[in-house]
Amino acid sequence: MxxxxxxxxxxxAVYENxxxxxxxxxxxxxxxxxxxxxxxxSRQVGQALKFLxxxxxxxxxxxxxNNVPWWRVISSSGTISNRDHGSMIRQVELLRAxxxxxxxxxxIDLVTFGWFPxxxxxxxx
DNA sequence: CCAATGACCTGGG
DNA sequence: TCCCAGGCCATTG
Numbered sequence: 001m002x003x004x005x006x007x008x009x010x011x012x013a014v015y016e017n018x019x020x021x022x023x024x025x026x027x028x029x030x031x032x033x034x035x036x037x038x039x040x041x042s043r044q045v046g047q048a049l050k051f052l053x054x055x056x057x058x059x060x061x062x063x064x065x066n067n068v069p070w071w072r073v074i075s076s077s078g079t080i081s082n083r084d085h086g087s088m089i090r091q092v093e094l095l096r097a098x099x100x101x102x103x104x105x106x107x108i109d110l111v112t113f114g115w116f117p118x119x120x121x122x123x124x125x
Numbered sequence: 126c127c128a129a130t131g132a133c134c135t136g137g138g
Numbered sequence: 139t140c141c142c143a144g145g146c147c148a149t150t151g
Contacts, residue, residue, distance in 0.1 A: 028133085029134085030135095040145095041133090041148080042133040044147070044148055046132040046133065047148070047149075049132060050131095050132065075132080075133065080132085081132040
């Protein structure tokens, strides 16, 4: 198995779990990492989400990337993570459209809107 | 090969 | 509550 295959498998695992986040809820990069049994790879969860289409459809990936609600993934501190301005704005719009309150265009109350199902890695380690 | 770079996380101050 | 240092690790140049 090549390095690319491993990376792709990781991406698929991320996408499948992101699809489980209920409408109107959010979870963290770190929690997705725990769900795929890679509790130390929260940064790589973020890397995987970068491959998702922002606007146009990608046909070079054997996976329905248009079905992945990437906007429901935020940082464990409850804030929209920094990156290019455009997609941050879009994330806020998409969240508000499904009823999630976003304070100051960046902060979300995880007690109200968080989705953090139990995992085997509830302690970071 | 090595250094820099992230859509990150936690604990301490 | 906010901020930061240190840890983390795949990817990129």
